[in-house]
Amino acid sequence: MADLTSNLAGIESPNPFWLASAPPTNSGYQVQRAFEQGWGGVVWKTLGTPIVNVTSRFAGFNYREHRMVGMNNIELITDRPLDENLKEIAACKRLFPDRAIVASLMEVCEREPWHELVKRVQEVDIDGFELNFGCPHGMSERGMGAAVGQHPDLIERVTSYVKEASRVPVIVKLTPNVTDVRFPARGAARGGADAISLINTINSVMGVDLETWNPIPHVDGKSSHGGYCGPAVKPIALNMVSDCARDPEVRVPISGIGGVETWRDAVEFLLLGATNVQVCTAVMHSGFRIVREMIDGLRDYLDAKGLASVRDLVGRSRQTITTWENLNLNYKIVAEVDQSRCIHCNKCYIACEDAAHQCIDRVARGNDGTYDLVVDAEHCVGCNLCMMVCPVDCIDMIRVDENLASQSWKERSAAIVSSRA
């Protein structure tokens, strides 16, 4: 059986599934329940100067009948006293010594308060720190969270303050609410971060009530932007993880966060370069028990792939992400409809006709009004749209360029330039 143990910058855990700093890690009671179900580690809900929360804090983004495809929240960091949190952290660590407990921290951008907070928290047997430079709402208005994370220099400076005082590895959690996430990631690396974690939540307004014209969720008729997360953000998170994993100036381990719900999602993050993953929304939707399926799935997958350890997955697809200019212009696929499975909803037809390249024809079978949907393979550009809209998966994309050598745009441009020379 494959080994699932994971090591993120020296923080060991029995599996790569951690709970992100969020409502599920708010208390010792919850963290114990999580550990009982098998979570490998937790990042405790952010510690700092206690705050006051508002009510009406979360909102779900539903797509048709699918609940919580996305989610947003305007909850702040812990609203419980630091001593209480530290007592519970210590108790959890005693009960589950093999699990990772990382404390998420937030402070104003000054050396002394950070030193003081780090020293107090590491009095309990903590495995690491995660610096919350990502929280996009509320705390950022007070000069913390994402207000720090949007300034690479501030990240570097605060990270170095923490490193001065910390005895354990320091993870810097990054906000996605930036133009290019590599810049804050580089700031963290320069500040001495042992690892980075990303993404934190994305600035979002979840909706407006069509009857009352109030925002959703609203606090007595008003709202502020919240942090968006859940399955819908996964592609954004994967891109940012990939950007950091490939950047030569970042070069620190990555904890991947953003829409992880199953072991499959986790494997994608690992393949693109994350060392472990953190989960929140899926647990908010279904409870801590989901980790059992994640562990089973990951182990069975590794066994099927003949891999001894989850570490063997990390970064295996990192180099498959490149820039557009390196893509093979001669690679060609075309759609093919399996007539035996087609139910004739014509969704592929209208999608291609109105939104792609008019390459699906409705060809009459006889005079009885029945017809087949037939791809004009000569003109099909292989965009995948028909395959994507097909509700019964009866369209396959078939490779048709067997005898052509690979040539990228970069190569083709160079060839053109040299031929003119």
Next chain:
Amino acid sequence: MMSKATFPGASIHKVLTDLEVSIEANRCLYCYDAPCTKACPTHIDIPRFIAQIADGNVKGSARTILEANPLGASCARVCPVSELCEGACVYHTESDTPIRIGDLQRYATDAARERDMHIFQAGPPTGRRVAIVGGGPAGIAAARDLRRYGHAVTIFEARERLGGLNTYGIVPFRLSTDVALWEAEQVLALGCDVRTNVRVGDDVTAASLTDEFDAVILACGMGNVPPLGIPGDEYAWDALRFIERAKTTGSAPGLGNRVAVIGAGNTAIDALTCAKRLGAQRVTMYYRRGEGDMPAYDFEHDFAKEEGIEFRFFCAPQRIISEAGHVTQIEFAQTVVSGGRVECVPQSTFVDPCDAVISAIGQSRLLASIEKLGVVHDGGVVRVDDSMRTSRDGVFAAGDCIFAKGVREAMVVEAAEQGKVAARSVHAFLGRQKDDAWLI
């Protein structure tokens, strides 16, 4: 006035919760050039009305339905959906179930009815006048569109209320009077002159219609169930009159415990299940052919089985036996079908005890009215072309009066479509006459 009857037993249609509606509406694939729409005789844009339910525009959904089918609320209850839209759904496969189009259509039209939405407006007056003979489904559908074109409409209805068979002839647990009358009221709200309790040929002359109106649409439906032609015939109930009485009063005094229904069509099923729900203990269908020949839809047949109806095939009634003015027995002969013809087997008679006999062997034709209008007919079936034009210029026909087995279906949804087509043809006819700018 017809009293609002309470009929024993609940509607066969379950009211969907908002959540069920949402799940089902969102399950629809929104097919392009959808087979359900093609299968609907009135061509309702089904993916569109379902998408409108899903996106929370229930009024728009009702508009989409009723635009194509003025009887959309009735049809959501009486249409044989498994033979039409749902039968054509791409999800109608061995491994899947079709979208519940009928249920969704009922949801949207119920919402329109319950919230008293007024969806259509009359067109600017054209000064032309159209007479419609019969205020049933075909007549109502025609009236709705004629008013939208702006023509003045006068409906001559022999009964007290509009709606025809929808009001009087379809069992209440399938189609309540409220729904039938609401649909009629929607059309009346566009401004129609309605003459109820007026029988063309008796109370007004056919000639006065053709003289006083610019066009006439004949939508008079069919008549009573014809006599069985056997001794004791006078004791048999006409199935439609029986259903009407049950629907309008909620009871059928003198029905008794054992009821025999002759015939195997959809009206027979209605009579059978109606009798059962009114408390008759043994309700039996007698049919002179076999099970596979039953004209009733399969789902109707299944429904009758679920309701506890008994079936006797290959038997033809010979006489109704009575004592002191009450039916006590009915005698049958066994039959064989040879070369498509039914023959009675000699010396094969048997007698079943029964307290009431209901005849549902079809409907007679309203020959007198048809002949007074002077249109060509085939044994009482008014002859029309695809535009619902009769042999007489300016006279059109729609609905059951043009129903001919093997040519057209006797469904409410067909009557609705024919009414629409007739209205369109009348509009074109009047336009040609006057050559006005309002011609479509």
